[in-house]
Amino acid sequence: MADRLTPEQRSRNMSRIRGKDTKPEMLVRRCLHSMGFRFRLHRKDIPGCPDIVLPRHRAVVFVHGCFWHLHGCPNSRMPATRPEFWEVKLKRNAERDKDAQAGLKNAGWRVFVVWECALTGRERLSQEDLGKHLKGFLESSQTEGQVPHVPLPA
Numbered sequence: 813m814a815d816r817l818t819p820e821q822r823s824r825n826m827s828r829i830r831g832k833d834t835k836p837e838m839l840v841r842r843c844l845h846s847m848g849f850r851f852r853l854h855r856k857d858i859p860g861c862p863d864i865v866l867p868r869h870r871a872v873v874f875v876h877g878c879f880w881h882l883h884g885c886p887n888s889r890m891p892a893t894r895p896e897f898w899e900v901k902l903k904r905n906a907e908r909d910k911d912a913q914a915g916l917k918n919a920g921w922r923v924f925v926v927w928e929c930a931l932t933g934r935e936r937l938s939q940e941d942l943g944k945h946l947k948g949f950l951e952s953s954q955t956e957g958q959v960p961h962v963p964l965p966a
Contacts, residue, residue, distance in 0.1 A: 834875070837875040839931050840946070858919065860872075871922040881909055
């Protein structure tokens, strides 16, 4: 299927996609703050520049967009336009994620991933459930974790 937008329009749209302060990231930050957790944002001095860093708990939280980080859920399907370009780009993103998480673990950090699909859409987690997952991880001794994928109804 051909793209309905011109290359210039598509380029303009894609250039406006933010990497920081996204809606899913803001939801996670509000949730953590409401539970009394204090954190730093986008620290560049640790591997992967995590979205949220909780130094007291020696933990980081990544809020990943399903499309950009190849989650595998329905939100992460490959575009029909220029699939070769997108496949290389998105696989590189996923590899960078793995490298950053390995570097963080080697440096003694604990890593938690929140996927966009768990925070948006009809089947999203409630703030209460999100808080339970985050608090459970932060108060545990687990070295890694993630919000479980919310299955879409069949």
